[in-house]
Amino acid sequence: MTTVSDAAPDPVAPPARDLLTPRARALERAALRHGGAHCAALCLVSLASTAAGLLLPAVLGRALDLLLAGDPATRWVARATALVLLLGVLDAAAGVLSGTADGRAAAWLRRLVTGQVLALGPRAADRFGAGDLAARLVGNAAQAGTSPAAVAALLAATAGPVGGVVALGIIDARLALVLLAGAPLLALLLRALARDTTACVGDYQRVQGRMAADLAEAVGGHRTIAAAGTQDRETARVLRPLPELSRAGHRMWHVQGRAAARAVTVAPLLELAVVAVAGYLLTRGEVSVGDLLAASRYAVLATGVGVLVGRLAALARARAATRRLAEVLAEPAPAPGTRPLPPGPGRLELRGVTVRRGGRTVLDGLDLVVPGGTALAVVGRSGTGKSLLAALAGRLTDPDAGEVLLDGVPVADVRHADLRHAVAFAFARPALLGTTIEDAVSFGAAAPTQDRVRSAAREARADTFVERLPRGWDTLCADAPRSGGESQRLGLARAFAHGGRLLILDDALSSLDTVTEHHVTRALFGPGGGRTRLLIAHRATTAARADSVAWLEGGRVRAVAPHEVLWRDPDYRAVFGEETPR
Numbered sequence: 001m002t003t004v005s006d007a008a009p010d011p012v013a014p015p016a017r018d019l020l021t022p023r024a025r026a027l028e029r030a031a032l033r034h035g036g037a038h039c040a041a042l043c044l045v046s047l048a049s050t051a052a053g054l055l056l057p058a059v060l061g062r063a064l065d066l067l068l069a070g071d072p073a074t075r076w077v078a079r080a081t082a083l084v085l086l087l088g089v090l091d092a093a094a095g096v097l098s099g100t101a102d103g104r105a106a107a108w109l110r111r112l113v114t115g116q117v118l119a120l121g122p123r124a125a126d127r128f129g130a131g132d133l134a135a136r137l138v139g140n141a142a143q144a145g146t147s148p149a150a151v152a153a154l155l156a157a158t159a160g161p162v163g164g165v166v167a168l169g170i171i172d173a174r175l176a177l178v179l180l181a182g183a184p185l186l187a188l189l190l191r192a193l194a195r196d197t198t199a200c201v202g203d204y205q206r207v208q209g210r211m212a213a214d215l216a217e218a219v220g221g222h223r224t225i226a227a228a229g230t231q232d233r234e235t236a237r238v239l240r241p242l243p244e245l246s247r248a249g250h251r252m253w254h255v256q257g258r259a260a261a262r263a264v265t266v267a268p269l270l271e272l273a274v275v276a277v278a279g280y281l282l283t284r285g286e287v288s289v290g291d292l293l294a295a296s297r298y299a300v301l302a303t304g305v306g307v308l309v310g311r312l313a314a315l316a317r318a319r320a321a322t323r324r325l326a327e328v329l330a331e332p333a334p335a336p337g338t339r340p341l342p343p344g345p346g347r348l349e350l351r352g353v354t355v356r357r358g359g360r361t362v363l364d365g366l367d368l369v370v371p372g373g374t375a376l377a378v379v380g381r382s383g384t385g386k387s388l389l390a391a392l393a394g395r396l397t398d399p400d401a402g403e404v405l406l407d408g409v410p411v412a413d414v415r416h417a418d419l420r421h422a423v424a425f426a427f428a429r430p431a432l433l434g435t436t437i438e439d440a441v442s443f444g445a446a447a448p449t450q451d452r453v454r455s456a457a458r459e460a461r462a463d464t465f466v467e468r469l470p471r472g473w474d475t476l477c478a479d480a481p482r483s484g485g486e487s488q489r490l491g492l493a494r495a496f497a498h499g500g501r502l503l504i505l506d507d508a509l510s511s512l513d514t515v516t517e518h519h520v521t522r523a524l525f526g527p528g529g530g531r532t533r534l535l536i537a538h539r540a541t542t543a544a545r546a547d548s549v550a551w552l553e554g555g556r557v558r559a560v561a562p563h564e565v566l567w568r569d570p571d572y573r574a575v576f577g578e579e580t581p582r
């Protein structure tokens with residue numbers, strides 16, 4: 001195993017010494033409830049195993065007493081043998097049950113956290129980083145999944161010492177008292193171990209997450225790195241936290257070593273004290289030789305810190321991972337609406353919309369109306385918030401203030417499925433999701449018909465490119481290398497194929513050659529479009545084909561008018577680099 005850092009404070013991390021945040025505790029309980037039957041069975045099997053382990057010394061002691069007295073002891077020897085066999089069977093069952101419970105809990109946690117990550121959208125990657133999220137979903141979910149089984153195992157492991165003390169008390173109350181005198185010390189030792197282990201493991205996992213985030217960033221930017229010739233520097237950057245991991249590992253060993261050293265000092269002393277008192281009682285004839293044998297075994301069970309240390313360390317690792325998953329779940333995701341979207345022409349309205357990003361107000365009380373069925377181009381200088389406006393229009397993000405309405409209904413209130421059917425998006429760098437090219441173009445809440453996919457591909461001028469592929473529409477996405485323009489054409493085809501009353505193109509024509517752009521915009525702005533179209537445009541030719549243009553400046557709409565009207569203004573022409581602003 002591995003563990004920790006005392007490196008730079010992580011903004012995501014809660015105070016390192018908390019055993020479990022309330023949210024992580026709730027998540028652990030939910031995972032326990034989810035694996036209810038398996039965990040209950042595991043608990044029962046583990047308790048049965050502990051009970052069998054507790055019975056064994058008594059049975060052995062009884063057999064020994066009978067043998068020493070020359071009485072027949074066959075039945076007790078047989079019982080002892082049966083108990084040993086039973087212990088083997090129960091251990092095997094516990095192994096199977098804990099493996100199954102771990103797997104089920106990990107799968108449940110992964111589904112939960114993946115759903116949350118996708119519900120958060122871009123905010124998830126902004127907050128945690130894509131690599132760190134992958135580390136949480138893969139490694140941490142597997143570790144957190146062991147939590148329910150670890151809790152069950154710990155409960156059962158606690159029953160051993162408790163049962164040992166009770167059994168000692170049954171032999172002679174003074175034996176139990178000797179042991180209980182040292183119990184607070186052992187309890188303190190275990191508590192410190194659990195706390196320190198959780199803190200250590202949590203730190204370790206955070207450093208791992210940072211490395212994963214840096215690696216994902218480097219992989220995403222591999223072309224820039226290769227072009228800049230900085231591979232060595234990047235390797236060093238990704239691996240920079242290694243010394244922290246090393247320190248963490250050492251700290252972990254130190255914590256466990258210290259606990260083990262204290263345990264080996266305290267536990268044998270207590271066992272010795274119990275055996276000494278039992279020996280004294282034997283000399284006084286108050287206990288038998290068999291009792292002495294049983295007492296010595298029960299003393300070992302009652303001071304069984306070794307098993308508890310192992311179980312506690314496993315639980316601490318699981319809990320540190322649970323805490324990292326709980327951090328992701330704690331991010332507030334936009335709540336899906338509940339209202340159906342009534343039929344309408346696709347009238348889009350932004351009322352007093354304000355969006356803040358990176359400490360700055362990007363859109364500042366912006367108002368805009370796009371009448372249903374019309375095409376509006378949004379233009380503005382780089383960084384004025386055009387993409388944010390596009391994201392708001394289709395509720396890929398929510399405004400910090402103000403409201404976005406589609407056909408009079410706030411998009412935040414509209415049912416998720418209705419909204420996704422009503423709004424189609426195409427992006428500058430579309431992600432093609434699905435196994436084949438056909439899947440990638442059909443990708444959406446409801447799959448369009450094949451005819452629709454084909455005609456959408458023709459409109460987006462993607463058909464010729466697809467037909468040239470080795471297996472046409474059945475070509476695997478992984479086997480279809482694409483240029484930026486080809487990717488954009490497939491992304492456009494996907495948006496066209498899904499229909500809906502509002503089509504949003506966020507810079508989705510930027511990589512098309514001018515001939516293709518001409519054909520696509522003709523289809524887009526030609527008769528029979530019907531739906532409302534919102535286009536983020538950088539080219540004057542694209543803006544000129546729209547019904548009107550919204551000119552963004554300073555977080556607001558400076559003007560809305562047809563392109564030829566706005567073109568008279570030199571400031572507007574300057575947006576397209578046509579003229580130096582006055």
Ligand SMILES: Nc1ncnc2c1ncn2[C@@H]1O[C@H](COP(=O)(O)OP(=O)(O)OP(=O)(O)O)[C@@H](O)[C@H]1O
Pocket residue numbers: 126357358362380381382383384385386387388389
């Ligand atoms: N998640 C974010 N965190 C911080 N700043 C952000 C975030 N998203 C957007 N911004 C900032 O908001 C501003 C507007 O971004 P947006 O992408 O909407 O601009 P744009 O007008 O589409 O630009 P371009 O024409 O260059 O594509 C930019 O300054 C950008 O840096």
